[in-house]
Amino acid sequence: MAGRIPQYFIDDLLARINITDVVESRVKLRRSGKNYSGLCPFHKENSPSFTVSPDKQFYYCFGCGAGGNAIGFLMEYERLAFPEAVEELARLAGVDIPREEQSPQQAERDHQVKQQISLLDQASQFYRQQLRNANTNTKDKAVQYLQQRGLSGQIASEFQIGYAPPGWDNLLQHFSSQKDVANLLEKAGMVIHNEEKNRHYDRFRDRIMFPIRDMRGRVIAFGGRVLGDDKPKYLNSPETDTFHKSRELYGLYEARQSNRELNRLLIVEGYMDVVGLAQNGITWLSLRSAQPPPSNT
Numbered sequence: 620m621a622g623r624i625p626q627y628f629i630d631d632l633l634a635r636i637n638i639t640d641v642v643e644s645r646v647k648l649r650r651s652g653k654n655y656s657g658l659c660p661f662h663k664e665n666s667p668s669f670t671v672s673p674d675k676q677f678y679y680c681f682g683c684g685a686g687g688n689a690i691g692f693l694m695e696y697e698r699l700a701f702p703e704a705v706e707e708l709a710r711l712a713g714v715d716i717p718r719e720e721q722s723p724q725q726a727e728r729d730h731q732v733k734q735q736i737s738l739l740d741q742a743s744q745f746y747r748q749q750l751r752n753a754n755t756n757t758k759d760k761a762v763q764y765l766q767q768r769g770l771s772g773q774i775a776s777e778f779q780i781g782y783a784p785p786g787w788d789n790l791l792q793h794f795s796s797q798k799d800v801a802n803l804l805e806k807a808g809m810v811i812h813n814e815e816k817n818r819h820y821d822r823f824r825d826r827i828m829f830p831i832r833d834m835r836g837r838v839i840a841f842g843g844r845v846l847g848d849d850k851p852k853y854l855n856s857p858e859t860d861t862f863h864k865s866r867e868l869y870g871l872y873e874a875r876q877s878n879r880e881l882n883r884l885l886i887v888e889g890y891m892d893v894v895g896l897a898q899n900g901i902t903w904l905s906l907r908s909a910q911p912p913p914s915n916t
């Protein structure tokens with residue numbers, strides 16, 4: 620994301636769009652006088668106390684007190700950060716966001732994050748392909764493991780589960796045609812640099828791969844689980860420009876995909892728990908922190 624979004628643009632955007640359109644595509648509304656009303660998406664209710672005022676370009680719920688403008692609604696409803704909500708509105712309005720000038724360092728950082736997101740997405744596709752197509756004994760082992768754990772192909776695909784085959788450089792080889800890719804993969808947390816030998820090697824080897832996705836569904840990191848009893852049982856991506864462990868919950872994106880009104884969360888211990896519960900219909904609360912579970916809760 621580049622540069623600050625100028626305030627004049629935000630004001631202009633809010634004047635240009637109609638909050639009723641934004642809300643109506645997500646919440647069923649009925650006209651009542653000058654306003655619209657409907658069932659509040661932010662709390663459970665049977666009679667509508669949620670109102671949208673086209674005059675004021677504002678929404679308000681008399682039941683739970685939620686209220687704000689179109690940006691606030693998108694942030695709340697779609698769980699977006701402010702700039703993402705502005706981006707979404709700009710997209711609806713069909714306008715480009717002007718950016719205030721950014722420092723060269725900031726531009727460089729943005730560029731790197733974009734590159735990493737793209738690499739992580741390609742890595743995820745590679746791992747999924749390894750699980751699906753590779754015709755080897757090791758791949759059969761991975762499929763068998765998932766089947767033993769009772770996972771269906773459908774749930775594995777929903778969670779984009781993949782497989783990192785055994786070996787030191789499968790991922791590196793996969794990307795070998797891309798320039799300077801080892802360093803980029805290292806920054807993305809996917810390969811490790813051996814200082815002594817000055818060589819890179821794959822971080823994830825012979826593991827079931829769980830992509831960790833952000834609220835926009837972008838792969839930002841991975842968790843890898845061993846097939847047998849090797850240690851460590853789970854291996855996570857390190858902190859990177861895209862992955863801040865304390866801010867992410869594995870499974871939150873998927874949970875929100877299947878239930879918009881997520882008002883409870885259950886933190887479970889392993890990736891397999893999240894996926895297994897989701898398969899059994901417990902999508903509304905199955906989450907796992909991407910950090911080790913806190914010991915006192």
Ligand SMILES: [Zn+2]
Pocket residue numbers: 659660661662669680681682683684685
């Ligand atoms: Zn409400």
